[in-house]
Amino acid sequence: xxxxxxxxxxxxxxxxxxxxxxxxxxxxxxxxxxxxxxxxxxxxxxxxxxxxxxxxxxxxxxxxxxxxxxxxxxxxxxxxxxxxxxxxxxxxxxxxxxxxxxxxxxxxxxxxxxxxxxxxxxxxxxxxxxxxxxxxx
Amino acid sequence: xxxxxxxxxxxxxxxxxxxxxxxxxxxxxxxxxxxxxxxxxxxxxxxxxxxxxxxxxxxxxxxxxxxxxxxxxxxxxxxxxxxxxxxxxxxxxxxxxxxxxxxxxxxxxxxxxxxxxxxxxxxxxxxxxxxxxxxxxxxxxxxxxxxxxxxxxxxxxxxxxxxxxxxxxxxxxxxxxxxxxxxxxxxxxxxxxxxxxxxxx
Numbered sequence: 001x002x003x004x005x006x007x008x009x010x011x012x013x014x015x016x017x018x019x020x021x022x023x024x025x026x027x028x029x030x031x032x033x034x035x036x037x038x039x040x041x042x043x044x045x046x047x048x049x050x051x052x053x054x055x056x057x058x059x060x061x062x063x064x065x066x067x068x069x070x071x072x073x074x075x076x077x078x079x080x081x082x083x084x085x086x087x088x089x090x091x092x093x094x095x096x097x098x099x100x101x102x103x104x105x106x107x108x109x110x111x112x113x114x115x116x117x118x119x120x121x122x123x124x125x126x127x128x129x130x131x132x133x134x135x136x137x
Numbered sequence: 138x139x140x141x142x143x144x145x146x147x148x149x150x151x152x153x154x155x156x157x158x159x160x161x162x163x164x165x166x167x168x169x170x171x172x173x174x175x176x177x178x179x180x181x182x183x184x185x186x187x188x189x190x191x192x193x194x195x196x197x198x199x200x201x202x203x204x205x206x207x208x209x210x211x212x213x214x215x216x217x218x219x220x221x222x223x224x225x226x227x228x229x230x231x232x233x234x235x236x237x238x239x240x241x242x243x244x245x246x247x248x249x250x251x252x253x254x255x256x257x258x259x260x261x262x263x264x265x266x267x268x269x270x271x272x273x274x275x276x277x278x279x280x281x282x283x284x285x286x287x288x289x290x291x292x293x294x295x296x297x298x299x300x301x302x303x304x305x306x307x308x309x310x311x312x313x314x315x316x317x318x319x320x321x322x323x324x325x326x327x328x329x330x331x332x333x334x335x336x337x338x
Contacts, residue, residue, distance in 0.1 A: 062196050064239065083170065098238070099191070099231045102168040102184040119192045122238045136170060 022077040022110030037068075048134050051075055052082045052108070057130075066120040068128050077110040081135040086118035089127040096125050105135050176307050176334040177220050178294075180227075186311045186329035187231035193327040194232075199315070200241060202324075203287055207242045210249035210286040212316075218296035218309065225294060226251065228311060228329075232290075245286050247279070257283065288324070289316045300338070308333045 037059050043049045051074065058069045066088075074080040083103040088096045098121025108114045118128065165171040168181040194200070200207055211233070216223045229251050236242035246254035260278045263269045293312045299305065314326035 063198060063201065065195060067192075067196070099184075099187055099235050102188075103166065103170075103181070104168075104185050104188075105181065117192065119188075119195065121235060133170065 023112040045133070048082070048132065052080045052132060054130070054132070055113070062119070064123040066125050066128065067117060068130075069115050069117045070130055071113060071115050072106075072108060072132075073113045074108040074110055079107060079110060081105070081107045083133050083135045084116055085131045087129045087131070088118075088120045088122075088125040089129070090122075090124045091126040093127070096120070096122055098122065103133075107135075174334070176305075176336050178218075178223055178309055178332065182309065182332045183224065183227045184231070185332070187228045187235070189330040190228070190311065190313055190327060191232050191235040194236070194313075194315070194325060197325055197327070199325040206237075206240045207288060208245060208284045208286045209236075209242050209288045209290055209315075210245050211251035211292075212249055212289040213291045213293075214250055215293045218294055219298075220296075223294050225292065229290075229292065232313075243284070245284055247283050248286060249289070286318055289318055290314075291316065302338070304335055304337050306333055306335045 037057050039054065039057050041049075041054070053073055053075055054070045055073045056071045058071075060067050068086070070084075072082075083105050085103045086100045088098060088100065090096050100118060100121055104116070106114065106116065116130075118130070120128070163171075168184055172181055173179065174181075211229060214225050214229065216225065233242075233244050233252065237244070244252055246252055247257050257279050260274075261280060263274045263278060264271075264280070266274075291314050295310050295312055297308045299308075308331055310331045311329040312326070313329075314323050316322065317324045
């Protein structure tokens with residue numbers, strides 16, 4: 001009897017632990033969006049990418065400034081905490097200094113999706129880079 | 138005597154050990170994972186506020202109705218939290234710097250409550266001062282040439298605190314609004330991303 005109780009208890013505890021932090025997500029069926037852009041990624045932390053991942057990105061220009069939205073999904077059932085940073089480059093590939101050069105902390109529910117938006121500091125910005133790292137503390 | 142030294146020696150070592158093991162300061166990324174998170178407003182929080190408010194302002198498009206560069210002043214900065222010294226200049230300064238890019242906005246240094254330069258007014262007293270080149274005084278001092286702002290920026294740092302028997306939560310946000318000084322109308326207003334800190338009681 002005791003040998004059955006322990007696995008059952010552990011399973012229930014595990015379900016309770018991860019289930020409470022997850023969320024349900026609903027969206028329209030429309031998937032083709034005009035400003036969707038192709039992503040090139042270099043993953044050096046597969047554990048993080050398996051947990052917090054960029055599923056798509058969109059770019060628009062607002063008042064001459066490039067604005068990029070990255071859609072993030074938490075692929076796990078537990079809360080995901082991460083930090084991100086945008087870096088901007090001009091048409092010649094040179095980094096454009098600006099106030100966006102800092103790490104921002106975010107938390108996303110298990111199974112949840114959020115959007116992070118970066119805005120170029122200058123009209124000269126033509127390219128961008130998004131870095132994501134774990135936020136453990 | 139021996140029994141005293143047996144007790145005293147380890148105590149002395151224990152007292153000295155923390156000082157000896159104290160590590161030297163470490164240079165870190167200002168907003169990176171090693172940055173300290175407190176229940177007050179941290180540097181990372183202020184950087185996020187500056188960025189989110191700048192984005193809100195530029196995305197709204199209200200500046201487009203004014204000729205460029207739009208002349209602005211910083212009017213009020215209110216700290217309505219219980220934190221005595223919130224370095225609001227870190228937020229306001231970065232917003233100013235971001236808006237100035239591409240010559241969208243210029244802030245006056247003659248009026249308002251941030252980034253003032255008393256030298257502009259002081260230099261107007263150089264007229265007829267025999268020490269100074271009067272041709273340069275006429276060229277370089279604000280004699281009827283100082284710009285009058287079109288818009289004024291106002292900010293408040295706000296907080297809301299909650300507490301239960303086991304934990305407390307502190308929530309902070311920055312409110313900002315821009316007034317057209319000609320009409321007196323608020324042409325834009327917005328809030329920064331909220332920052333919430335939870336700690337055990």
